[in-house]
Amino acid sequence: xxxxxxxxxxxxxxxxxxxxxxxxxxxxxxxxxxxxxxxxxxxxxxxxxxxxxxxxxxxxxxxxxxxxxxxxxxxxxxxxxxxxxxxxxxxxxxxxxxxxxxxxxxxxxxxxxxxxxxxxxxxxxxxxxxxxxxxxxxxxxxxxxxxxxxxxxxxxxxxxxxxxxxxxxxxxxxxxx
Numbered sequence: 001x002x003x004x005x006x007x008x009x010x011x012x013x014x015x016x017x018x019x020x021x022x023x024x025x026x027x028x029x030x031x032x033x034x035x036x037x038x039x040x041x042x043x044x045x046x047x048x049x050x051x052x053x054x055x056x057x058x059x060x061x062x063x064x065x066x067x068x069x070x071x072x073x074x075x076x077x078x079x080x081x082x083x084x085x086x087x088x089x090x091x092x093x094x095x096x097x098x099x100x101x102x103x104x105x106x107x108x109x110x111x112x113x114x115x116x117x118x119x120x121x122x123x124x125x126x127x128x129x130x131x132x133x134x135x136x137x138x139x140x141x142x143x144x145x146x147x148x149x150x151x152x153x154x155x156x157x158x159x160x161x162x163x164x165x166x167x168x169x170x171x172x173x174x175x176x177x
Contacts (some may be wrong), residue, residue, distance in 0.1 A: 033103065
């Protein structure tokens with residue numbers, strides 16, 4: 001009879017473990033999926049920053065002069081910079097779609113305070129509406145950008161100086177892409 005009581009006690013412990021697991025499992029899985037979703041968001045942000053930085057490097061390599069502002073040449077420059085950005089994002093952002101990308105490419109004249117000469121600075125900025133994949137976690141993250149649309153808007157911007165020959169006066173306003 002003593003052995004029978006010991007077996008019954010072990011069976012009760014199994015039932016207790018199952019009940020405790022049933023109480024703790026939703027919280028545990030919510031935490032696990034939260035970590036996964038945040039990892040995906042951070043990876044997308046890193047990919048966006050990398051893509052914008054790469055596009056800014058590409059934009060800074062062009063020697064911009066009067067002939068560059070011709071419509072055909074300028075559109076070619078803008079197209080190359082945009083291609084650099086989207087290509088980099090396709091390889092770095094999981095589930096990338098160019099329809100969710102908004103980008104701005106501009107060049108700005110700035111004056112060197114020491115010499116008084118002018119130089120160009122390339123400004124690249126982008127925002128990407130990153131989809132949220134985990135439904136319950138997205139309910140918490142979705143409104144972080146102010147809009148409830150199952151997407152989180154990520155932004156990045158970069159500027160780099162274009163190493164042109166110095167100019168004493170800016171010749172013309174650089175058009176934006």
